[in-house]
Amino acid sequence: MDPYLEYAKENKKIIIANLTKDSQPDDEKDAIFMAGSPGAGKSEVALGLVNSYHKHLIIDADEFRSQFPEYNGSNSSLFQKASSWLVDQAFKYVINHGYSFILDATFAILSAEKKHYACTEKWIQYHNFLYLSGPCHRMAIHQSTRAERRTKSSQRNIHPRFLPI
Structure with missing residues (x-):
């Protein structure tokens, strides 16, 4: 069994609280x-919207990863399964208890995101979709520079293809 998934299951109530x-x-x-x-x-943007x-x-796998004692930013792949599980659990909780939320995700696994959207159709009055991307090279350079700074400041592991050359 995945020890990080076990930790997530044991601490789910505290993390969602x-x-x-x-x-x-x-x-x-x-x-x-x-x-x-990434x-x-x-x-x-999510923090700006919340403010x-x-x-x-905000439901964000990165925030869940940071709650694992062993997480150091460079080992994020070890926590992928556990943090994804926590996203699903948090999503179910906020839907069932009537919270408004922002789901911060890459949508890399489209079937999961479709499932999340389908779950909200009968419970949520308003749906908003924000897609953030770098439409031009200049924007990509700005984003990758910001990603590099963020990697250093928060110890988050961002794939090298998103960092400056």
Whole structure:
């Protein structure tokens, strides 16, 4: 058995309590699905949205990874299964308890994201989709430079193809 998945299962209630501690369920539920490559700026946009709207919470696998004692940023692949499981568990929890949320993801596994969207159709009044990408070379350079800075400052592991040459 995956020891990190075991840790996630043992600590699920605490991790979800940390996720929801500053939020309240909302009568007018809103879902924002964010997609983009690593380093595209999804997390920064999500934080800006939360600061503007205050009622949303952010479901982000990167944030879940950071709650594992052994996580150091360069070993993120070890926590992929456990953090993905936590995303699913957090998603189910916020849907069932009436929270507005932002799902910060790469949408690399489209079937999972379709499943997430389908689950919200009857519960959520408003759906928003944000796709962040670098449409031009200049933007790609800016994003990769930002990704490199973020890798160093937060110890997140971003694939080298998204970093400056």
